[in-house]
Amino acid sequence: MTLTAERTHRPAAGHRGGGRGGGWQRRETLMLMLPALVPVLVFSVGPLLYGIFLAFTDARSGRNAVTSFVGLSNFGDLLADGDFWASFRIGLVWAVSVTVLQFLASLGLALLLNENLRFRSFARVLALVPWAMPPVVIGLMWRLVYHPNAGILNSVLQDAGLLDHNVDWLNDFSLALPAVIVVGIWTGMPQTTVVLLAGLQNVPKELHEAGHMDGASTFRRFWSITLPQLRPVIVTITSLDFVWNINQFGLVYVLTQGGPGGQTRLPMLFAYEEAFRYGFFGYAATLGVAFVIVVLALLSIYIGRQMREAN
Amino acid sequence: MRRPLQYLALVAYMVFLAFPLVWLLSTALKTSQEMASLTPTWIPRHPVLTNFADAFTEQDIVGSALRSLVVAVATSALTIVLALPAAYAMARYRSLVNRLAVGWVLVSQVFPFILIIIPLFMVLRSLDLVNTLPGLMIVHVTFVLPFALWMLQGYVRAVPRELEEAAAVDGAGRVRAIVRVVAPLLAPGVVATALFAFISSWNEFLFALVVLKDPGVATLPLTLVKFTGAEGVVRLGPLAAASLLATIPSLVFFAIIQRRLRSGLMAGAVKG
CATH class of the missing domain: 1.10.3720.10 (MetI-like)
Known part of the structure; x- marks a missing residue:
């Protein structure tokens, strides 16, 4: 939802009316800002900086635990930790597949909603519902769908002759991750669809008309007019989706708690367990810092490449 | 030819988006006996509201x-x-x-x-x-x-x-x-x-x-x-x-x- 933040360069109209001096105005601005500034500084900027510091310590969860600076040794442990790498691999598979499939599904839906079809407004409303639901309810709902005995998925697939026995989707070693990925796609579709639809509506109609006159086919017009026009929107929303997905926690925690046998233990579930089950605050913070570096690196490669191709 | 295909696709999307919600509603309306049966159905055989009453009394909801x-x-x-x-x-x-x-x-x-x-x-x-x-x-x-x-x-x-x-x-x-x-x-x-x-x-x-x-x-x-x-x-x-x-x-x-x-x-x- 924070896409709005993209609009950074709107010049704020510097208003100096009524002959007031700059100093007076600065003090007034500060007074007005202070109530909002203090909580953000104390409860999120400060903790964030302290969290980065913790990554270089051996902090434990105990109230009176003695913390000492250990330099980069946590990072060394992390690189040698097989469980971390397993979790990291799962996280990448999850984030890339959800982001890509979500994008393709949402693009398809946005293209349909942009056409003059019947029931379009009903479909638009329906497409927004997952956005409003509590993530916990989404997780519980899909657990009902995937339930081995009482779930509808097994029943439907058996009626269609695609299955001959009940499958325990969320407890199967090879099926749990794909099953969770489907829920991830379902959950994130509204935001992506809304953004892509807005992008489509901003593609100038004249371009399409010109393409039509030149005899370009529908597909051809989509490929050489719509997609290039949409590129900035696509890059923005897929980057954000990727960041949101790789940092996902609640949905998967409710669905599988990371099981079976760690097959769906996303990196943030791993970090949560390290911190709040085993009490390794420092180590969990190290994972967080390592993650910021990896995500920023991946994003800059992706965005950089897209920008080069656009030019 | 395009229109029917578009409607088909739109219906497919709506099914994907709506079926978990329908299932949640259906489960909420079923009796515990029906939940225990081995053949789940979309529409509850004997829709009841007792689950909502139970939800209020159980688990400190x-x-x-x-x-x-x-x-x-x-x-x-x-x-x-x-x-x-x-x-x-x-x-x-x-x-x-x-x-x-x-x-x-x-x-x-x-x-x-x-x-x-x-x-x-x-x-x-x-x-x-x-x-x-x-x-x-x-x-x-x-x-x-x-x-x-x-x-x-x-x-x-x-x-x-x-x-x-x-x-x-x-x-x-x-x-x-x-x-x-x-x-x-x-x-x-x-x-x-x-x-x-x-x-x-x-x-x-x-x-x-x-x-x-x-x-x-x-x-x-x-x-x-x-x-x-x-x-x-x-x-x-x-x-x-x-x-x-x-x-x-x-x-x-x-x-x-x-x-x-x-x-x-x-x-x-x-x-x-």
Whole structure:
């Protein structure tokens, strides 16, 4: 939802009316800002900086635990930790597949909603519902769908002759991750669809008309007019989706708690367990810092490449 | 030829989006005997509302719903009180804070929650606010604030400055001009922001999981997650009913503000 933040360069109209001096105005601005500034500084900027510091310590969860600076040794442990790498691999598979499939599904839906079809407004409303639901309810709902005995998925697939026995989707070693990925796609579709639809509506109609006159086919017009026009929107929303997905926690925690046998233990579930089950605050913070570096690196490669191709 | 294919695709999308919701509703209306049967059906054979009654009596659903309500209402009220003056200043005066606020909204997306939640937990522990509702409220306010600030300053900007100045010239005085002229025009935006804060807090799970360890103070999402125990399929009916009830406030409020949220998203993403 924070896409709005993209609009950074709107010049704020510097208003100096009524002959007031700059100093007076600065003090007034500060007074007005202070109530909002203090909580953000104390409860999120400060903790964030302290969290980065913790990554270089051996902090434990105990109230009176003695913390000492250990330099980069946590990072060394992390690189040698097989469980971390397993979790990291799962996280990448999850984030890339959800982001890509979500994008393709949402693009398809946005293209349909942009056409003059019947029931379009009903479909638009329906497409927004997952956005409003509590993530916990989404997780519980899909657990009902995937339930081995009482779930509808097994029943439907058996009626269609695609299955001959009940499958325990969320407890199967090879099926749990794909099953969770489907829920991830379902959950994130509204935001992506809304953004892509807005992008489509901003593609100038004249371009399409010109393409039509030149005899370009529908597909051809989509490929050489719509997609290039949409590129900035696509890059923005897929980057954000990727960041949101790789940092996902609640949905998967409710669905599988990371099981079976760690097959769906996303990196943030791993970090949560390290911190709040085993009490390794420092180590969990190290994972967080390592993650910021990896995500920023991946994003800059992706965005950089897209920008080069656009030019 | 294109139209039928398009409708086919649209129907496929609607089925994918709607079937889990339909299943949730269907489960909520089934008797426990029917839940235990080995052939689940879409439409309940004997639809009943007993699951909703059970949801109210079991597992402290009502208690945790009340706690969620207290936290969510306090979060939205406090968010508005803290954010409104700052939003006014952001919209009317050029300042460094504008850019910082925007920067912070973006930065807070990239940083994984674990980096903030561990130190935040330590801070709350030293203030003796772990396992308390005010503790959770503080966390929710902090994390709703940047986006609320951004929403609100957009609404302030939409109120023409000339109106405010004209009222001031007419001798109304600056504060009275703001109260009489700006406030009424701003009210819809304030309501939208407050509802947004309410939904964020009401739905929130992760911070609640860390801050509220004691089941006696659990909010609704925490209680729902603990609902499914070892008892198996018999309990799924009340769970589905409780889940549906928990969704209603968010869904209603979201319906009210979705146009504004959507236009906000579009303005940011498209005109970037």
